[in-house]
Amino acid sequence: MALLSNRELIRRVPLFSLLTDAQAELIADAVVKRRFRRGERIVEQGNKAEKLYIVLTGRARVIASDARGREVILATLFPGEHFGEMSLIDDEPHSATVVAEVQTDVLELSREDFARCLPANTSMAYAVMRALVQRLRRADQKIESLALLDVYGRVARVLLERATRTATGELVIREKVSRQDLAKMVGASREMVSRVMKDIEDRGLVEYAEDGSMLIHQHLGELG
Numbered sequence: 637m638a639l640l641s642n643r644e645l646i647r648r649v650p651l652f653s654l655l656t657d658a659q660a661e662l663i664a665d666a667v668v669k670r671r672f673r674r675g676e677r678i679v680e681q682g683n684k685a686e687k688l689y690i691v692l693t694g695r696a697r698v699i700a701s702d703a704r705g706r707e708v709i710l711a712t713l714f715p716g717e718h719f720g721e722m723s724l725i726d727d728e729p730h731s732a733t734v735v736a737e738v739q740t741d742v743l744e745l746s747r748e749d750f751a752r753c754l755p756a757n758t759s760m761a762y763a764v765m766r767a768l769v770q771r772l773r774r775a776d777q778k779i780e781s782l783a784l785l786d787v788y789g790r791v792a793r794v795l796l797e798r799a800t801r802t803a804t805g806e807l808v809i810r811e812k813v814s815r816q817d818l819a820k821m822v823g824a825s826r827e828m829v830s831r832v833m834k835d836i837e838d839r840g841l842v843e844y845a846e847d848g849s850m851l852i853h854q855h856l857g858e859l860g
């Protein structure tokens with residue numbers, strides 16, 4: 637990744653995938669690559685927006701917090717995904733804080749370049765809209781979960797959302813999710829989530845492999 641030119645990098649980003657060579661050239665000249673350490677804040681909730689960010693490697697966590705410092709994890713963003721666009725579009729402060737979960741490389745596009753590129757690149761504008769619509773869909777599902785599901789159902793849903801299917805058809809979560817983080821994802825206390833997880837484990841709905849990954853039994857879906 638470190639050896640790739642900006643031009644090669646942006647060709648791997650869905651947001652820019654349909655640009656013409658000339659458009660891609662302009663964006664390649666405008667973007668800056670930057671590395672964030674694990675735990676470093678890339679965007680701060682409430683601050684004014686200055687850039688659009690695109691995740692190249694690593695992953696970033698989107699966190700909303702209230703005045704008392706209570707936090708909810710809204711999403712985890714993976715390579716190819718972008719953030720910071722909301723405040724660039726509506727000129728309001730950043731809606732959430734974005735933190736590097738591990739060492740994370742991003743491409744940054746300044747507010748001025750974003751404003752210049754978006755109207756001139758229809759495919760990029762559509763990609764931004766598509767991502768906003770997908771996030772709204774997920775947010776709607778989350779509202780539905782909070783309103784209609786109990787904590788068991790919400791925990792089951794989050795685990796299933798984070799799982800990937802292996803070649804042999806098993807559902808697996810490879811990156812360990814702490815009880816604390818799970819609680820922040822489902823909007824419940826850590827104690828409650830620990831009780832629910834213990835019950836889920838006791839019922840054999842999840843198991844742990846030797847490397848620590850979590851294997852999910854298909855019946856877990858029946859809780860959600």
Ligand SMILES: Nc1ncnc2c1ncn2[C@@H]1O[C@@H]2COP(=O)(O)O[C@H]2[C@H]1O
Pocket residue numbers: 679685698710711718719720721722723724729730731732733734771775
């Ligand atoms: N529910 C969400 N899912 C994914 N990304 C989000 C969500 N809410 C906010 N973000 C991103 O986090 C960013 C925080 O700063 P912005 O409000 O500028 O733009 C926001 C989005 O890019």
